[in-house]
Amino acid sequence: MQPLSWMPLSTWSWQEAMTAVLQERVIQLKGYEDVAVHSAKHAFNVPAVVCLRQYHKRRNAAFTRYNLFLRDGFCCQYCGTKRAAKDLTFDHVMPRSRKGPANFENIVAACQSCNLRKGNRTPKEAGMKLLRAPRVPSPHELDKIGRKLARVQKELHQTWLDFLYWGADLDE
Incomplete structure (x- = not known):
């Protein structure tokens, strides 16, 4: 079980x-x-x-805000800073204005300052690098990440x- x-x-x-x-x-x-x-x-x-x-x-893992942040380890995928969920935003790698889809393969967690700096551009156009390419996580991968979070063990x-x-x- x-x-x-x-x-x-x-x-x-x-x-x-x-x-x-x-x-x-x-x-x-x-x-x-x-x-x-x-x-x-x-x-x-x-x-x-x-x-x-x-x-x-x-x-499949459900595409939710929480699962996306969990996949990315609650870290900005541009600068690498670890943040609370309330301090992270979604960043569309291919902007929505260019028909970038809202899915695991096009969205990463980003801090507000990196998201603003990137703006309505691709990371390459903004001179920024992704720490990890966005991808669809498996439910088991999310479980493994979730188990290791200190908050889980305390609660x-x-x-x-x-x-x-x-x-x-x-x-x-």
Whole structure:
């Protein structure tokens, strides 16, 4: 088993998880021991970790702002500075005004100053170099990058740890 996504970690509200368990759409692997929901006749542990009953094969990574920044390691692809997502912008390598598409192969993460400097030109015309050529990431590649982010490890609830790292590289 593996999460459907690491960043953000595949999570549901307790109500969604409880509904899915009761409808037998998922298997409850672990419940919060000190949290229960009561009906008139029954008490249920709130699910902490569930898994889907059917295998969900991920073929493509969704083209989202977050996945693009994750692919680029939250770094400007021109100057290499690491930034928070709120301080990064999309940069169309081939500008939109020249029919540059909005997809993984034409957009990179850029800081605001590099994006302004490049303007409505190609990197070559602006005298700028890309650190890495833009490309479509695989879902597994995004998972690997996401697992290594310090923020992920700080935010994980203790009950999930036994289920998340079996397939991961061991850290020092």
